[in-house]
Amino acid sequence: MSAIATSCSGPEPLSLDIIDPLHHLASSDDPDLLPAHPPSLRDQIIQINIRLPLDTDEFQRSISLPLAVDASPGCGGIAWPAGEVLACYIARRGKALQGLNVLELGSGTGLVGLVAGYFGARVYITDQAPLIPIMERNIALSNLQSNVTAAELDWSKPLPEHLPQPDIVLAADCVYFEPAFPLLVATLVALVPPPHESAPMAPEVLFCYKKRRKADKRFFAILKKQFTWSVVDDDPARETYDREAITLLRLFRRP
């Protein structure tokens, strides 16, 4: 993908965390299935560079964020391809993000939410408890403590009460583990009220996923009961990530 350049040092022998549900994909013949950097990474810092389109900001052509990656807390400790796509897309919003409440689900390293925070959004990056330390480290590395917070939000549990009502919900590369499919949909349902005149404005939901297995269809079968969606069509990078089987969707709660 052209908009992001990541760099990291050479591969180590593959030894995925035993709790990693993507373990079975490691033996795949498809080189695009797993992120470009090895899933056996331990405690490294890579640099994420995102080029901005000409119309985003008069003075700035790119942003560069250091990102700690470490596969030991599980698959979320490395940066996944759909996350990179969503990070680039959200960066195009630039200063329009200022002051908005953004909630990211399954943030892993926190990359997508950090980019929103960089442009002034008030962001909660969330994941399961073992990912909190790496998210907090990444917030500190980019010096975004004033507007980005890491919090536990486990899809198998009720929503934490302290989270503000989001204006934007982000999720990237969260479709990969079948037992979690209904849990993720239930979390989206809890976050997005059905449209109703007296209901507060529903958040915009940007959902980026990479098609990996036929089983992913089951996720969309569950999602379809509660949401409709449309492909985000104003992203100039779309043609590039289409070729990598990555799709960026906007979800809408059914009435």
Ligand SMILES: C[S@@+](CC[C@H](N)C(=O)[O-])C[C@H]1O[C@@H](n2cnc3c(N)ncnc32)[C@H](O)[C@@H]1O
């Ligand atoms: C493939 S990783 C993607 C991480 C990140 N969004 C990215 O694009 O780099 C999937 C993420 O979903 C998280 N996840 C899986 N099951 C979860 C659950 N029940 N509750 C919250 N997060 C979960 C994992 O911990 C992991 O961070």
